[in-house]
Every structure is written in C-alpha cells, then in structure tokens.
Amino acid sequence: MELRILRYFLAVAREESISGAAEVLHLSQPTLSRQLMQLEKDLGKQLLIRGNRKVTLTDDGVLLKKRAMEILDLVEKTENEINSSDKIISGDIYIGSGESDAMHIIAKTIQKIQKNHPHIRFHLFSGNADDVGERLDKGLLDFGILIEPTNIKKYDYLKLPATDTWGLLMRKDSHLANKDTISPKDLDNIPLLCSRQSLVGNNISSWYGDNYEKLNIIATYNLIYNASIMVEEGIGYALCLDKLINTTGNSVLCFKPLNPSLVVNLNIVWKKSQIFSKAANAFLKQLQEDINLS
Template sequence: MDIKVLRYFLALAREESVTAAAEYLHLTQPTLSRQLSELEDELGTTLFIRGSRKITLTDEGMRLRKRAEEIVELVRKTEAEFQAPVEIISGDIYIGGGESYVMGLVADVIKELQNDYPHVNVHIFSGDADEVTERIDKGLLDFGVLIEPAHISKYDSLVLPAKDTWGVLMRKDSPLAQKEFIQPKDLWDLPLIGSKQRFVDDRIAKWIKRDYKKLNIVATYNLIFNATLMVEKGIGYALCLDKLVNTAGNSSLCFRPLKPVLEVDVDIVWKKYQIFSKPAELFLQRLKAAFG
C-alpha cells in the first residue's frame, strides 16, 4: 500500500468530490479515479459510495480513513525527526492528556525547554486516557498525561507532584449548592453526567457505594466543556475534577468537592524502551530533573 495513494484517499474523503480532490492534488481526474479504484481492488472492498453530487465513505472507507490518518501522521512525524538540522536542536514533541490543572506543571517544563531551545515545537492532543494511550502505543504521541485510575504499568512514568480532586459541578441555584461537601447519598437519585472512561466508573462506584450502572446517568463526556453546557441547561450534575471550569464572578455554576475526599494522582507516561527524537529526549531529561 503506497503512502501516496493513502494521501489521495484522504483528500477525496475530505473533499467529497473527485473534481475538487484532483484540483487539490494537482492530478487529472482519470488519474485520481484509477489510483483509488486500484486501492479498492488491493483491499478487496468498496471504500466509496459514488453519488450524483458527492462521494461518501462506506463503513470500510471510514475504517480506512482513521487508519490512513494515523499512518500519514506517523510518516510525517518520522520525516520531521530525520530532517531536523543537525547543527541546532529543533523538532517536535507530541504530548497527549486529559483535562487537568496539573498539566500546568508540564507546561512549566515546556516553557523552560523552549527558552533554551526556541526551535523546539510542542503539539498537544487533548483526549481521555483511552485515546491518549492508543496514540502512544501507535507512536503518534511521545508522552501522555494520565489521570489515575489508568493502566500505566506497561509504560515508564513519573508521578507529578500534585493531585486532582473529584467533585460535582452544578448550578448555583441547585439545593446542593448550599452544601460545603457532597456525600454519596446526595447523588443517589439525581441526574448525573459522568465521565465515559471505564476506569473512572470503578473509582466513583466505590466512593458512591452504589453500582455505577444503577445510578441515574443521563449523559457522559470525555472532555468537560460540553458537559459544562449541559449542566448550565439544568440537564444534570457533572462528576468531574476541580479547577477545570471557571465558577467565579457571574458564572451560573459552582463546584463542590466530594466527602470523603476523592483525590487522584496524575502521571506523565511514555513507552518503555522508546527511542526518542532529540527534543523529546531533552524534554524527558527536564521532566526527570523536575519531578524524578
């Protein structure tokens, strides 16, 4: 399978038109159509539904698109590492992570590194632990910032010197807003908005002393912003981490911590036996100096 043809495939998937994709790629339409037909023959499946106005992906086409994006990104990342000038330290570092104020500690290390090596660029991918570890395993990320509980045993890791605190995000006019802390029984019958991460379910279930599946979970989220909008509309109470949502001033929302307190460690992880680019290796050295 030719990487060039995968780029052609992605262009057509994005443009949804042979004409537009061919123009973008500076190819003739017959050439592009032939290349993509040969790709379908090679894979033994239909990738496109060719409509009168636009081209859409089949289910197999959607599956290939995700894989092709990962392959093309990994090739681009590898090319950039080898093409970086030898005489100066330059290049890219790829970091993934969930939403946590503890990420600020990592940002401090990034800032110091870039002060010393201004040609180093950092790329941040935001996602939950499942998404981040998948991208680490595929070589698309150098490092991941993971909020426990998460499977970190298969990685090398450092525990960051701060903890995240679980609590409930709610409207200020909610009856629970009068409480200083939220106890398990306060939430048993309320509409809840919970994290979709499977490891979080177990931790919350132990704290709340109820089967997580039997709680009134009306919605789930992987990043807090959209969950915040649902809380604002009165859809439910969001179980989330502290210091992620601005609840000061004119905000209609407030945050209350759980009691008993539920705190979690935050780790920065990387693949064992990983061969890093020079910028990533320097970043790791700074991490170990700061947090090791």
C-alpha cells in the first residue's frame, strides 16, 4: 500500500467527491478513480459508496481513514526528525495529556525550551489515558501525561510534582452547593456524569464502596469541557478533577471535593527504549531540571 495512494484516499474522504479530490490533487478524475478501485481490489474490501452527489465511506473505509491518518502523521514525524539540522536543535515534539492543572508544569518547560530553541515546535493532543496510551504505543506521541491510576509499568516515566483532586462539579443553585465536601451518600439518587475510563471508574468505585453500580450514571464523558456544559444546563452533576473548569466570578458552577479526599498523582511517560530526537531529548532534560528544582 503506497503512501501516495493513502493520500489520494484521504483527499476523497475529505472532499466527499472524486472529482473534487482530483482537482485538489491535480489529477484527472479517471486516473484517480482507477487508483481507488485498485486500492479496493488490493484490500479485497469496498471502501467507498459512490453516490450521485457525494462519496461516503463504508465501515472499512472509515477504519482505513483512521489508520491512514495515523500512518501519514507518523511518516511526517519521522521525516521531520531525520531532517533536523545537526547544528540547530529543531523538530517537532508530540505530547498527549488528559485534562490536568499539572499542564502548567509542562507549559513552563515548553516556554524555556522555546526561548533556547525557537525552532522546536510542540503539538498537543488532548485525551484520556486510554487515548494517550494508544497513541504512545503507536509511536504517534513522544510523551504522555497520565493521571493515576494507570498502568505505567510498560513505560519509563517521571513523577510530576503535582496532584489532582477529585470532586463534584455542580450548579451553584444545587442543594449540595452549600456543603464543603461531598460524601458517598451525597451521590445517591442524583444524575451523574462520569469519565468513561475504566480505571477512573475503579478509583471512584473504591472510594464510594459497595453498590457503586447502583449510582445513577446518566452519561459518560471523554473530556470535561462538554460535560461541564451539561452540568451548566442542569442535566446532572459531573465527577471530575479540580481546577479544570472556571467556577469563579459569574460562573454558575462550583466544585466540591470528595470526602474522604481522593487525590491522584501524575506522571509523564514515554516508551521504554525510546530513541528520542534531539528536540525531545532537550525537552526531557529541561523538564528533569525543572522537576529537580521544584
């Protein structure tokens, strides 16, 4: 499977039109059509549904689109690393992270790196631990910031000098808003939005105790911002980490920590035996210095 053909396929998926993609790619429509039919023949799968007005993807086409994007991202990342100058440290660093106030630590290190090595570019990917771990394992990320509990045995890592606190995000007019902390019994019979990570579920389950499965979980979320809108609209309460949503000033929301307190550590991880680019090495060295000074 040639990279060129994958780029052709992605162009068609993006334009939803063979003629439109051919124009973007500066190819004739018959040439592009032949290439796509040969791709389908080689894979033994139909990838495109060719309608009168637009082209849509089959389930196999959706899968190929996802993998093709990952492949081409990895190729671009590899080319950038190889083509980096020997004299000037440059290149791209890919960092994935769950939502955490600890990103301030990473941001301060990035600020120092950019001052000393202005040709280094950073690319941030936001997702939960499952998303970040998957991209790390595929080589699409150099580093991942993971919130415990996560399985970090397969990674090398640094413990970040920060912790996050679990609590309940709610409207300020909620009947629970006058409480200083939230106990397990406070969660009974209220609509909850929870992170979809299984490890987070286990963590909350251990805190809550027996009958966790009886909680009224009406929705799960990947990232807290959209969940906070659901809370703002009065749909429910979100179990989440502190300092991620603004609850000051005119905000209609407030955050109450759990009691007993549930505090988690954070680690920045990378693949074992990882061969870093000069840019990634410079970042890691600076981060280690910053952590040692904190």
